[in-house]
Amino acid sequence: MMEDVADVIAALEGDATADAAAQVISLATTYFETTRRGEGPVSSGRSPNEIAARFDGPMPEDGTDLATIVARIERDVLADANRLAHPMYMGHQVSFPLSTAVWTDAVISALNQSVAVEEMSPTLTSLEHRVIRWMCGAVGFPAGSGGTLTSGGTEATFTALLAARAAALPDSWMHGVSEPRPVVLCGEHTHYAVTRAVAELGLGMRSAIAIPSVNYRMDVAALEREIARLRERQIPIMAIVATAGHTATGSFDDIDAIGALCDGEGLWLHIDGAHGATAVLSDRHRHRVRGIERARSIAWDPHKMMLLPLPAGMLLVRSERELQAAFAQRAPYLFHGSDDATRVRDQGVRSFQCSRRADVLKLWVVLQRLGRRGIALLHDHLCDLALQVREELVRHSEFEILHAPDSNILCFRYVGDRRADDETLDAINREIRERYNKSGAGWITATLLGGRRVLRVTMMNPRSTRAHIRALVDGLLGVAADVVGARGPA
Numbered sequence: 001m002m003e004d005v006a007d008v009i010a011a012l013e014g015d016a017t018a019d020a021a022a023q024v025i026s027l028a029t030t031y032f033e034t035t036r037r038g039e040g041p042v043s044s045g046r047s048p049n050e051i052a053a054r055f056d057g058p059m060p061e062d063g064t065d066l067a068t069i070v071a072r073i074e075r076d077v078l079a080d081a082n083r084l085a086h087p088m089y090m091g092h093q094v095s096f097p098l099s100t101a102v103w104t105d106a107v108i109s110a111l112n113q114s115v116a117v118e119e120m121s122p123t124l125t126s127l128e129h130r131v132i133r134w135m136c137g138a139v140g141f142p143a144g145s146g147g148t149l150t151s152g153g154t155e156a157t158f159t160a161l162l163a164a165r166a167a168a169l170p171d172s173w174m175h176g177v178s179e180p181r182p183v184v185l186c187g188e189h190t191h192y193a194v195t196r197a198v199a200e201l202g203l204g205m206r207s208a209i210a211i212p213s214v215n216y217r218m219d220v221a222a223l224e225r226e227i228a229r230l231r232e233r234q235i236p237i238m239a240i241v242a243t244a245g246h247t248a249t250g251s252f253d254d255i256d257a258i259g260a261l262c263d264g265e266g267l268w269l270h271i272d273g274a275h276g277a278t279a280v281l282s283d284r285h286r287h288r289v290r291g292i293e294r295a296r297s298i299a300w301d302p303h304k305m306m307l308l309p310l311p312a313g314m315l316l317v318r319s320e321r322e323l324q325a326a327f328a329q330r331a332p333y334l335f336h337g338s339d340d341a342t343r344v345r346d347q348g349v350r351s352f353q354c355s356r357r358a359d360v361l362k363l364w365v366v367l368q369r370l371g372r373r374g375i376a377l378l379h380d381h382l383c384d385l386a387l388q389v390r391e392e393l394v395r396h397s398e399f400e401i402l403h404a405p406d407s408n409i410l411c412f413r414y415v416g417d418r419r420a421d422d423e424t425l426d427a428i429n430r431e432i433r434e435r436y437n438k439s440g441a442g443w444i445t446a447t448l449l450g451g452r453r454v455l456r457v458t459m460m461n462p463r464s465t466r467a468h469i470r471a472l473v474d475g476l477l478g479v480a481a482d483v484v485g486a487r488g489p490a
């Protein structure tokens with residue numbers, strides 16, 4: 001019973017011990033341990049209503065002992081969580097997080113330094129500047145570049161486009177967006193974070209112009225034609241957004257060619273590298289982002305291909321001044337001498353967030369633990385797994401593979417004996433995924449490609465092996481036979 005504050009404080013002190021921590025942390029270690037062997041289902045398939053019902057009930061009036069709560073988490077949360085650490089999880093672009101980073105998360109929370117203001121986080125603000133410099137160096141940005149950690153790629157891209165807006169329309173901070181409103185050009189398969197940012201920035205969603213793709217990459221000739229058309233009509237262009245690692249297919253736009261075009265035209269190039277920018281760390285995959293240093297801004301999510309737990313996003317800018325200008329046109333550097341003397345170390349001036357947790361620590365710890373090389377090897381391994389999926393699928397004529405994997409993502413669909421029409425195949429593929437995931441044997445995603453419903457795997461788990469990939473293919477074939485059998489002859 002919590003009768004007076006002394007009882008509460010006693011509970012807090014008790015919870016601050018290594019014993020109490022071990023009780024909570026054992027949930028995570030047991031989870032890692034059981035999933036390591038690939039035992040049990042990947043997901044429980046229990047209905048959302050059933051899950052919601054167990055959490056019904058009023059707000060607790062009194063406290064409960066920690067052991068009861070730990071048991072409850074185990075029963076009510078873990079049991080029906082999607083188990084990303086299970087080697088048969090091949091679903092979304094969310095990591096089976098590196099354990100070192102998971103434990104560091106507890107330290108980040110324990111210290112609870114807000115990196116927005118340097119005096120609140122004397123060590124971790126410095127560390128964020130240091131790690132940002134490393135990452136700027138990795139992409140080939142010059143001195144004077146900078147950036148900030150973000151909640152993810154969505155925030156990074158929004159912030160980047162805000163900086164692009166400040167560059168294109170310096171008055172917009174004070175007066176709002178006036179006519180003629182500038183446009184943003186992006187690929188037709190761009191993540192919705194881009195079009196949404198355009199709308200959020202007051203430009204109107206119609207100011208996002210989609211450039212068609214060839215083989216899931218932005219058609220550079222079409223981009224060039226569109227720029228010429230806009231120039232002729234004197235419509236201002238705020239930014240070009242290229243993608244490094246498209247969400248649906250993992251394919252990379254031709255950044256070098258797009259970058260050269262933007263350089264020639266004096267246009268702001270933003271690269272949405274939320275998924276794929278980690279390729280800059282890889283000796284084998286760096287060519288996919290050739291020319292990335294031509295960007296003015298880059299969104300890069302360590303919580304994707306660097307396998308960090310959420311949240312760990314990042315925005316890099318070629319000129320730190322331009323990022324500061326995003327949030328306040330009257331930044332201190334405008335009024336005082338040289339950059340160095342007046343460099344604002346507080347990260348709050350570069351970020352949407354005010355209070356912000358020091359996620360940089362887990363990124364730094366993982367870089368210490370594995371080094372650039374270790375991260376690169378993990379990255380390349382995940383990409384190799386997607387190639388293995390393709391190798392296993394091509395043995396079966398029932399599958400159609402939709403693209404060559406540039407990264408760790410592969411889209412394909414079940415076509416059976418190829419006699420069914422596309423509408424029927426859409427329905428069959430939808431049902432295959434639903435049944436397969438519900439079975440608990442594995443977990444994959446789906447997307448729309450060229451208007452067709454297709455299956456999609458994202459290999460985010462270094463524990464997955466070729467045997468698991470074969471189990472995926474066999475599992476899908478088994479489910480497909482049931483689905484097609486149940487539909488009867490066409």
Ligand SMILES: *Cc1c(COP(=O)(O)O)cnc(C)c1O
Pocket residue numbers: 093151152153154155191193243244245246247272273274275301313
């Ligand atoms: C994941 C992703 C995003 C969104 O990033 P969040 O971290 O989920 O906010 C944006 N663009 C691309 C290409 C992505 O893969």
